[in-house]
Amino acid sequence: MKYPSLKNYINGQFVASNSARTIKVVSPVDGALLSEVTMSSAEDLNDAVEAARIAFHKWSKTPIKERVQVFFRYKFLLEKNLQELATICSEENGKTMSEAIAEIEKCIELTEFATSLPQIVTGEVLEVSKGIECRTEHVPLGVVASIVPFNFPSMVPNWTIPNAIALGNCMILKPSEKVPVSSGRIAELLKEAGLPDGVFNIVHGDIEIVEAICDHPGIEAVSFVGSTKVAKLVYQRATNNYKRCLALGGAKNHLMVMPDAIATMTAQNVVASMSGCAGQRCMAASAMVGVGPIDHIIDKICDEARKVVPGENLGAVINKESKDRIEKYITEAEQQGAKILVDGRGAKVDGKGGGTYVGPTVIDHVTPDMAVAKEEIFGPVISIMRTNTVDEALAIENANPYGNAASVFTQNGGVARYIIERASAGMIGVNVGVPVPREPFSFGGWNESRFGVGDITGKSSIEFWTKLKKSTIKWNPEAGVNWMS
Numbered sequence: 001m002k003y004p005s006l007k008n009y010i011n012g013q014f015v016a017s018n019s020a021r022t023i024k025v026v027s028p029v030d031g032a033l034l035s036e037v038t039m040s041s042a043e044d045l046n047d048a049v050e051a052a053r054i055a056f057h058k059w060s061k062t063p064i065k066e067r068v069q070v071f072f073r074y075k076f077l078l079e080k081n082l083q084e085l086a087t088i089c090s091e092e093n094g095k096t097m098s099e100a101i102a103e104i105e106k107c108i109e110l111t112e113f114a115t116s117l118p119q120i121v122t123g124e125v126l127e128v129s130k131g132i133e134c135r136t137e138h139v140p141l142g143v144v145a146s147i148v149p150f151n152f153p154s155m156v157p158n159w160t161i162p163n164a165i166a167l168g169n170c171m172i173l174k175p176s177e178k179v180p181v182s183s184g185r186i187a188e189l190l191k192e193a194g195l196p197d198g199v200f201n202i203v204h205g206d207i208e209i210v211e212a213i214c215d216h217p218g219i220e221a222v223s224f225v226g227s228t229k230v231a232k233l234v235y236q237r238a239t240n241n242y243k244r245c246l247a248l249g250g251a252k253n254h255l256m257v258m259p260d261a262i263a264t265m266t267a268q269n270v271v272a273s274m275s276g277c278a279g280q281r282c283m284a285a286s287a288m289v290g291v292g293p294i295d296h297i298i299d300k301i302c303d304e305a306r307k308v309v310p311g312e313n314l315g316a317v318i319n320k321e322s323k324d325r326i327e328k329y330i331t332e333a334e335q336q337g338a339k340i341l342v343d344g345r346g347a348k349v350d351g352k353g354g355g356t357y358v359g360p361t362v363i364d365h366v367t368p369d370m371a372v373a374k375e376e377i378f379g380p381v382i383s384i385m386r387t388n389t390v391d392e393a394l395a396i397e398n399a400n401p402y403g404n405a406a407s408v409f410t411q412n413g414g415v416a417r418y419i420i421e422r423a424s425a426g427m428i429g430v431n432v433g434v435p436v437p438r439e440p441f442s443f444g445g446w447n448e449s450r451f452g453v454g455d456i457t458g459k460s461s462i463e464f465w466t467k468l469k470k471s472t473i474k475w476n477p478e479a480g481v482n483w484m485s
C-alpha cells in the first residue's frame with residue numbers, strides 16, 4: 001500500500017473509526033493498491049459533531065478578517081504542495097497529471113475567493129425613520145456537512161470548505177469512499193495553516209454515514225454533490241429533518257453546433273469537453289446537436305478525437321464497473337443503428353494492465369430516444385444528433401431532465417442570444433465547451449442537476465452558508481447629551 005490506512009479526522013486528530021467495514025482504494029491508472037479506508041458509524045459522526053459544536057463557540061466569534069487569515073496561509077500551502085496534491089489526485093482518481101494540476105489550481109482560486117469574503121459579506125444599515133435604523137448581518141449557521149463525489153477529489157471539497165469555514169461555520173466532510181486520500185492532506189494543510197481543532201473534521205464512509213448526516217440533529221446544513229439519484233435522496237432526507245440542503249446532481253450537457261461555427265475551434269472544444277477528465281465531469285459535453293450541414297465539423301471532431309490517447313493525454317475512468325457501463329452504452333447505440341465513428345472500446349495501455357481506460361468515442365446518427373442521447377454516460381463519449389432548425393435542437397436540449405450546462409457554437413450573435421434565452425440550463429457557453437464560471441461568479445445547474453436554492457460557489461454560496469440577522473434599533477437622539485454633565 002502506497003499510503004497508510006485512512007482514518008477519520010476529528011478535533012484535529014486522525015482517529016480510528018468504530019466500524020469494522022473497510023474498502024480498498026485502488027488506482028484506476030494501473031490497478032495498484034493505494035490505501036484502505038474504514039467506514040464510519042453514527043457513533044463516529046457524533047464525535048465529529050460534538051467536536052465541531054464545541055469549536056463553533058470560539059470560531060463563530062472570531063472576526064471574519066481573522067478567520068480568513070487561515071485561508072491566506074492555506075492558499076500558500078496549496079501552492080507549495082501543488083505537485084504532491086496533484087499526484088495523489090491523479091493516482092486515486094485516474095485523471096492525467098495536467099488535469100490534476102488544473103484541479104489544484106482551481107482549489108487555489110476557490111480559496112482566493114474565500115479570502116475576499118470580508119469585502120463582500122458586509123451587511124446593510126439604513127435609518128428607516130427618525131432615530132430608528134434597520135441593519136442586517138450574515139451570521140454562520142453552526143455545524144454543517146459537505147458530502148462529495150469521486151470525480152474531483154480536491155476541487156469539490158474546496159467548493160465548500162473555504163467559504164463555509166471562512167463564514168464562521170464548522171464543517172464535517174464526507175469524502176467519496178472511491179477517492180478518500182486527498183481529503184487527509186487537505187486536513188493536514190488546514191491545520192498547518194492555523195485552523196483551530198474541531199473546525200474541520202472528516203468522517204469516511206458511504207450510504208450509512210450519509211444517512212446519519214442527514215438525520216443528525218446537530219447538523220444545520222448539508223451540501224451534497226453527486227449523482228441525481230443520490231442528490232434526490234439526500235435532499236429529501238435532509239430537508240425532511242428540517243435542515244437547509246443544497247444538492248447538486250448529475251448532468252447531460254448538450255452542445256448545439258451551427259453550420260457557421262469555426263470548424264477547427266469547435267472540434268477542439270467539443271473533444272476537450274467530452275474527453276477531459278475522461279468525460280467524468282458534470283460539465284462534460286455528452287450530447288451534440290448539429291443544426292443543418294455540419295459534416296465538415298464532424299470530420300474535424302473525429303480528427304481531434306483520434307489525437308486523444310489513453311494513458312497519454314486521456315486518463316482512466318474510475319473503475320472496471322464504470323468502464324463496462326460506458327462500453328455497454330456504446331454497444332447498445334451501435335445495435336440500435338447509430339454509427340460509431342471513433343471507437344474507444346477495449347482500450348488498453350501498455351504496462352498498465354490493471355488500469356481502466358476507455359478511448360475517445362464519437363457516435364453519429366444518434367436519435368433522441370436512445371439511451372446515449374438521454375442518460376449521463378460519464379465517460380469520454382459524444383453522441384451526435386442532427387436537426388434542421390435551432391428550435392429542434394433546443395427542444396432536444398430542453399426535453400432532458402437535467403440542466404447543468406449547454407453550449408452553442410456559432411459566429412452569429414443573434415443565434416447565440418436566442419439559445420442563451422431559451423436553453424433550460426444553469427450555465428451556458430458560447431463557443432466554450434466547458435462553461436464553468438470563474439470566481440466570483442457562482443457555479444450551479446438547474447432542474448434535476450440541482451435541488452435547493454442558490455449556487456454552491458461564489459457570491460451565491462454566502463446565502464447558503466449564513467443566515468441573516470435583522471436588527472431594528474431605536475435610540476433617542478437627544479438622550480445622553482447632558483448625561484456626563
Ligand code: NAD
Pocket residue numbers: 147148149150151156174175176177205206207208210211225226227228230231233248249250251281282376378404445449
Ligand atoms: P454518487 O452519487 O454515487 O456519490 C456521491 C456521494 O454520495 C459519495 O460521497 C457517496 O459515498 C454517497 N452515496 C453514494 N450512494 C449513496 C446512497 N445510495 N445513499 C447515500 N449516499 C450515497 O456520485 P459519484 O459517482 O461519486 O459522482 C459522479 C456523479 O456526481 C455524476 O452524476 C456527476 O455528474 C455528479 N457531479 C455533479 C456535479 C455538479 O456540480 N452538479 C459535480 C461533480 C459531480
